[in-house]
Amino acid sequence: MPDAARQSAPRILDAADAIREGTAQAMRADERVFVMGEGATDPKGVFGTTTGLVQEFGTDRVMEMPVAENGWTGVAIGAALCGQRPILVHQRVEFSLLAMEQLVNNAAKIHYVSGGRHRAPLVVRLVVGRGWGQGPAHSQSLEALFAHIPGLKVAMPSSAADAKGLLLGAVQDDGPVILIEHRWVHYARGHVDPEPIAMPLDGPRQLRSGDDCTVVSTSYMTLEALQAADALAAAGCNVDLFDLRVLRPLKLDAIVASVRRTGRLVTVDTGHATYGIGAEIVARVTAEAFSSLRAAPQRIGLPEHPTPSARTLAEAYYPRSPKIVATIGDVVGMPKAAIDEIVHRLAAERDAVPLDIPHPSFKGPF
Amino acid sequence: MPDAARQSAPRILDAADAIREGTAQAMRADERVFVMGEGATDPKGVFGTTTGLVQEFGTDRVMEMPVAENGWTGVAIGAALCGQRPILVHQRVEFSLLAMEQLVNNAAKIHYVSGGRHRAPLVVRLVVGRGWGQGPAHSQSLEALFAHIPGLKVAMPSSAADAKGLLLGAVQDDGPVILIEHRWVHYARGHVDPEPIAMPLDGPRQLRSGDDCTVVSTSYMTLEALQAADALAAAGCNVDLFDLRVLRPLKLDAIVASVRRTGRLVTVDTGHATYGIGAEIVARVTAEAFSSLRAAPQRIGLPEHPTPSARTLAEAYYPRSPKIVATIGDVVGMPKAAIDEIVHRLAAERDAVPLDIPHPSFKGPF
Amino acid sequence: MTDTTTTTLSVVTDEPTRLELFRSMLRIRRIEEEIARRYGEQRMRCPVHLSVGQEAAAVGTCSALRPTDQIVSTHRCHGHYLAKGGDLRAMIAELYGKATGCCGGRGGSMHLFDPAAGVLASVPIVGSNVPIGVGAALTAKQRRRPDVAVAFFGDGAFEEGVVHEAANFAGCHRLPMIFVLENNLYSVYTPVDQRQPARAGEQPMAGFAQTHGLAAEHADGNDVVAVHEAMGRAVVRARRGDGPSLLVVDTYRFLEHCGASDDDHLGYRPVGELATWRDRCPVAGTRAALRDAGLLDVATELAMESAIVREIDEAFAAADAAPYPAAHTAMEAVHA
Amino acid sequence: MTDTTTTTLSVVTDEPTRLELFRSMLRIRRIEEEIARRYGEQRMRCPVHLSVGQEAAAVGTCSALRPTDQIVSTHRCHGHYLAKGGDLRAMIAELYGKATGCCGGRGGSMHLFDPAAGVLASVPIVGSNVPIGVGAALTAKQRRRPDVAVAFFGDGAFEEGVVHEAANFAGCHRLPMIFVLENNLYSVYTPVDQRQPARAGEQPMAGFAQTHGLAAEHADGNDVVAVHEAMGRAVVRARRGDGPSLLVVDTYRFLEHCGASDDDHLGYRPVGELATWRDRCPVAGTRAALRDAGLLDVATELAMESAIVREIDEAFAAADAAPYPAAHTAMEAVHA
C-alpha cells in the first residue's frame, strides 16, 4: 500500500488493542524486551492488552508472575540493570503499592546514585480501575505518588494512539517509566498508526483551541473535558484544551503560553484533588504567568474520600463533563443561565447511560 | 511546686525527649497504647525517643519488631481494629514504603468503607534522615505521598512542644495518623509542658507576624524560616510565618486570611518541590485569595533529584535560610542590595558550621 | 521450640455437629447459587468471588471457633463470613449496594465483616488480610483474652511476602493464630505450578511451618469432618498457649474466578479437572456420608432446604426493599 | 522436584586457593581496619557498616565465582565488593565522597558496585537487593549466559517478605541463583531470637529451602574453606541448570553495627559472646591452619601484609588527592 493510501485509510483500534500491538512490535524489534505480569499469559490477557503475546513469544518472554509484586518488581529491576528491558503490568494501581520500595528507592535512583552508570530501563504499566462497584482498593488513581519521585518518568495516555505511542516511547527510554492506563481509556477508539512509532515522553498535546480559558486534563478526564469543551464551543466559549500526557518530567511551556493569552486555567485530573496533579499545574503556571491571570485557577479532581462501591455514592464521586462545563463557565464569567443550559443538556445525555460502566457493551463484574 | 512557679520555670527538653515523655505518659494513661518498632527496645531507642520505655512497660507493650515493615504494619492495623492503640515507629521514612499497601488500602480506608464502624487508631512515626552522607535511600521526606491519601491524617512537628503535643493528639485520634519527624527536629529544644496535653490535629501555628508577606513552612524548614524571618525583620521586612504542622486534613483559613492582608505567599517545605506540599498550599490559597495576591506565590523545596551523599553535592541540595530570605525579598520587592546583605551575613553564619550535621555535638555516622 | 508435625491431639466430631456442618455448607451453597442466578440482573453491581466448591474449608474451620474468635478473609469471603455466623441480610444488602449492607453499601462483596460474629474484616488485596489477623491474635495475647484468630488465604496469597512476615511474627510471639491456606490450585487463571516451585513430600507445606514456627495440619478440603478436626486441633493448641498453626486445605473452585458464571471454557484448566473435583463435591459427599450413616433422612433434608430457601428469599427481598445510601452521605465518616 | 538436602557433590580446595582465600580475607580485614582507624577524622562522612569478623563469608563465596557472575550486596557490602574483585580505589574514594568514587561520590559506603568485577549493586534497604539478584539470574537464563547470580543477605533481611518472594521466583523458574544468608545473629542491636521463632533441627533453615525449591547448604562462617566448598557445590548446580540454592553461613560482626568503633559496651550482646567469636576469628583461624599445614611461612605472610598495606595506602592517598564532585553536577544524570 502506498504511503498516501495508507494514511488516507485510518485504522481504528481501541487503546487495549493498541497497547498489545505496540508491545508485540517492541518485542519483535528488540529481543531484550519482555513482559511480566500476573495474568500476562492467561486467557483474558490483562484486559486484552497482552492476549496472544505468549503464543508468539513464548513463556520466557511473556512471563506469568506469582502474586508477589514487590519481589517481581525487584527481579525486573535486576534484569534491567543487566541489560534487559522488562515491561511490567499490574491489573490495578493498588497492587503496585506493594512495590513502592523497589520503585522509589531502587528504580528511580539507581541511575543517579551510580553517577549515571547504571540504567534501569523498565516500563511499569498500572491500570486504574473504575466502575461496577469495585470499591476503594481497586479504583485509585495514584499518579501523584509516582509523579512526586525524581528519577521516574510518569505518563498517562488518553487515546488509542497515545496508548501505543507512549508505550513505545517508554520502552525506548533508558530509565524507569510508569505508564498509568485508566481502565476506561482501554475502550477509547481512534486511529492508530500501524507502524511502531515511539512517541517521545515530552509533554502535553493540544486538543482544542480557543482564547477564553486554558484547560489541562489527564487520562480519562480528557474524554470528559473534550465533551465539555465541545459543548462550550457550541455556545461560543472556546478553550485551549491540553491533554497533559506526561506528568514527569513536567513540560508546561505551551500551557504557560496559553494561560498568558487566555488569563484563565482549569485543571481536570483523575486523582484526588488535594496534593494532586492539578495543584502542581496551578502552582507552576501561577508562578510563571501570574500577571496574565484574570481569574483564580480552578481544579477538578476526586473528593477527599475513598471510592464508595454503591452506585448512588459513586455517582457523586466521579466528576463528569457537566461539572467541567460549570467550572469553566464560572471561570470565564459566562452567564449562569447559559451555563445551566449546557450543564443540563450534558447531564441528561450522561444520565441516559449507567454511570458505573464505561461502555454499553460492558457487563460486569469488572 | 505551685502551678505558678512551675509555669514560671520553663522546662527545656529536646524533641526526642519530648516524644519519649509523651509516649510514656500516653502508655501510663491507657493500657491499650503500645509501641512497635525495629529498635524500639534497643540501647539507642530510636534516636532516644523510646529509651527506657521497655524497662517501665515490658516487652508486651514496647515491642521489638522483625525487619518486616509491611507485616507488622498489618499486625498493628489488626490490633487497632480490635481496640488496641499501637504507636509504630520507623527509623526512616523509606522503610515505610514497604508498608504503603497496608497504610493506603487498609488503615486509611477501613473506617470509611465500613460505614464508620471500624476504627483504626494507629500512630505511625516516620523519621526523615538528613546529613552525614547517608544518601538517597535514608533521607527522603515523602510526606506528600501520605498527605495525598484521604483517610490518613498527617502531621509534622517542628518544635519540642509540638513533637509531644502532636504525638499525644495522634494517640487520642481514633484513626490512623502519620507523624513525620525530621531527624534534625529531634535536636530542637524548647519549653515542653510536663503534663500530657494532647494538641488537636487542627492546623497551622503562627510564629511571626507581619504585613509584608505570608510564609508557610513545614517541619525542620520552619527553623530555617524562623532564622530568615528574624533576619528580615531586623531589616524592616515583617512576615506572617505559619508552621503548617498538620498537612491533612488541611486547614488554611488563617493562612488565607493572612494572604488577603499581605498579598504575598512563600512556602518552604522539606520535600521535593514538584507535586509537593507547597503546590497544594499555593493552589488553594490562590483559589481563595486570588484578588488579594500582589505577586506570584513562590515555593521553596528540594530540587528534582535524589539526595547525593557527597558533602559538596548535598550543599546545593538543601535550601537554607539565605535562600528563603532571597525568595521573600524578591517577592516583597526589597532592593537587591538589601537582600544581598542579609543573605551574605546568614550564609557566612551558616557556613561556619558543617552543613551535613544538625548540631555541633553530632559526630556521625548518622 | 515448636513441633511442626501434626500433634496426635484427638478431636472428634459428634453426630449433631456433623449434621450442622452439612447444613451450614448447604446453606452457603444455596446462597451463592442464588447470587449466581440473580447476578445477571445486574443489580448486584460489584465484583463477586464465589466459593462454590470450597464450602468445607469455610465450614470445617469456622465451626471450630467461637463468636469471640476473630477471622479475617479475602476477596473470596462469602463462605467464611457465613460459616462464622455473619449476618446474611447485611451481606446481601451489601452486594446490592444498599444502606443496610454491612458496609452501608460502601464496600461491596469483598469487604464483608460482622463484629458480632467475629468476622473482623475481609480485604480485597491478596495477602493483605493475613497480618491483620495476626494483629487480632496479638490483641488476644496482650489483653489476655482466651480468643483465637484465623487468617484465610489462598495459594496465590501464599506467594505474597507479607504472609511470610505475618507467619514469622506469629511464630516468634507464639500467638493464638491459625493460618488457613485454601489451596484451590489457581490464582485467577494461573495454575500454581506456573507460580511456585514443585515441592516434594507428604506435607508439601511443612517447610513453611518449620520456617515460621507453626504446627502443621493438612486436610482434604472435600471432607468437612477432616477439616473440622484438623482445625479443632489447631484451636486447642492456640487456646492453651501452644502457639500458631498452619492448616492447609486442598480444595477447588467450581465457578469462575470473579463473577457468577462458569469459566471452564476459557481452557485454563486441564480438561476433566473440574469434573473430577465436582465428583468429589464437599456438599454432595457429606450428604451421601450422612445418608449412609443414617443421620440424614429425606424429610430432614427437605426441612433444611426449605428453611434455607426461606431465609435466602427474605434476605434478597429485604435487600431489594432497602434504600440506597443517599449521595450526600458519601463524604461522611472519612475520619473516625 | 527439588532435592533440598545438600548434595554429595564434592568440591575440593587446592593449596594455592587456600592461600589466596587467606590473602583475600587478610586484605579485607586490613582495609576495614584502616577505615576504622581513619573514620574518626570525619572525612569519610557517610555511614559505614564494617564486616570485620565476617570475611570468610565474603571470601569463601566470592572466590567460587567468575567476574561475569553477578553479586548483589547490602548495607554491609565492603567485604563482598572486595572479595568479588571490586576496585579498592573506587571504593575508598566513594567513602570520601570524591568524584573518583564508584558512584562519583553520590552513594557513599552502602551503594558500592563494580561492573567489571560483577558487583552488580549494593542496596541499603534491607532485603531489597535480593530480588535484584534474582533479576540477574533471570537475565542469565533468558540470554543463555553461563552466569550465576548471588544475593547476600542477613538474618534480619530473612524477615523481609521480599526475600521469600524472590526465593519463590528463583525456585519456580529454577534460576542459576544462590542466596547467601549471613547469619550474624543480630539485626542492628536486636538478637535474632527476639525477631524469629526458634527452629529445631540440624539445618534450621531447611524449611525455607524446601518451601521455595532451593537446595540447602550450610557452612561454618569461620571456616573459609568450608564456605568455599559449600558455595562451590551451589555454583556447580546453578551452572549446570540444577536450579537455585540457599547457603547459610554462621558468622559474627566484631565491630559496631554502623560506624567504626566497638559497641559491646551497649550491652545488647551477652557478656563473653563477642570474645568467643573473636577466639574463632576467621582470619586468625585460617592463618593458624595454613601455618600448621606448612603452607604459610612468616616471610610469605609479611610479603602479603606489606603488599596489602601499600595498596591500601595508595588507595587512601588517591582518595585524598581526588576532587570532590562539583556542586553544579548535582542535577546531572537524573534520567538515563
Ligand SMILES: Cc1ncc(C[n+]2csc(CCOP(=O)(O)OP(=O)(O)O)c2C)c(N)n1
Ligand atoms: C496484591 C494483589 N495482587 C493481585 C490481585 C488480583 N487478584 C485478585 S484475586 C487473585 C487470586 C489470588 O489467588 P488465591 O490467593 O489463590 O485466591 P483464590 O482466588 O484462588 O481464592 C488475584 C491475583 C490482588 N487483589 N491483590
Ligand SMILES: Cc1ncc(C[n+]2csc(CCOP(=O)(O)OP(=O)(O)O)c2C)c(N)n1
Ligand atoms: C527495610 C529496612 N528496614 C530497616 C532498615 C534499618 N537497618 C539497617 S541495617 C539493619 C540490620 C539488618 O540486619 P541483617 O539483615 O541481619 O544485616 P546485618 O546488619 O546483621 O549485616 C536494619 C534493620 C533498613 N535499612 N531497611
Ligand SMILES: [Mg+2]
Ligand atoms: Mg487460589
Ligand SMILES: [Mg+2]
Ligand atoms: Mg544480622
